[in-house]
Amino acid sequence: MIKTISYLGLGTMGSGMATNLLKAGYELTVWNRNAEKCETLSRKGARVADTPTDAVREVDLIMYSLSNDQAVEEVVFGAKGILRGINQGQIAIDMSTVLPATSLREQEAYAKRGVDFLDAPVFGSKQESADAKLWIMAAGNKAIFEKVKPVLEHLGQTVHYFGKNGNAAAMKLVGNLIVALELEALAEGLVLAQKAGLDLNTVMKVVKVADFRSPLLVSNGRSILKRDFSTSFALKLMLKDAGLIEKFAESLSSPIPALRVAEKNLESAVALGFGKENASALIKALEREAGVEVKE
Secondary structure, three states, X not given: XXXXXXXXXXXXXXXXXXXXXXXXXXXXXXXXXXXXXXXXXXXXXXXXXXXXXXXXXXXXXXXXXXXXXXXXXXXXXXXXXXXXXXXXOOEEEEOOOOOHHHHHHHHHHHHOOOOEEEEOOEEOOHHHHHOOXXXXXXXXXXXXXXXXXXXXXXXXXXXXXXXXOOHHHHHHHHHHHHHHHHHHHHHHHHHHHHHOOOOHXXXXXXXXXXXXXXXXXXXXXXXHHOOOOOOOOEHHHHHHHHHHHHHHHHHOXXXXXXXXXXXXHHHHHHHHHHOOOEHXXXXXXXXXXXXXXXXX
């Protein structure tokens, strides 16, 4: 039974997950590059580690959610990384959004040390993480998945098993491709509706009930009309993920023509200075081009 857990990476998603692990009663160690982000969890009883190497010693399970493949390279493989402190019999779970090839490289390195590894990225945003309502995918050894599933169930509303290592990382990129295209479609549609002189509140009432409706379209559309771009998932991270999707699709010779259009608008919005805002801020690039502002 898993009793002790280390969680590394307390960003938008990781902080919520780590907090929920504490609430579930696990003995928790935390680490973050910016140590100030550990303070709230420390006050709640978590141990704060100085380095990733220190964080993973003498715990049953190591979990981490990092910003990109480069961060995984540093935190896992670096001079003060996880691999310097992890031992045979422990379990590691990477919950980051990374290339499947990165997950496979991690799996190989852990296997050499007798450590079991799952890639287990999530769908959801800041609020779902805080509310333990994420949608979690996991890939790797089935017996290990079953062992850690009770832990994952404290973090998400659903947990899905995808087979061999790398498959969950692949599914995350498939899902984020769909998200990027939904946001692009919403932005283009709202700008066109604004230019056509339609009442945007009525437009959103239709979006909420029509057969093309989705929770993502409804929530982001409502926020755009209120000019609320507070960050649930940063625009710059969506652009990063678009780059990962592009690399992954190219490796499989799988066409992604629509993503290239969305990626161009993401790049434009980041260049305009909106990278730290919510991903829905990609509409601001289209607004500039159209000479309108979409609002109630």
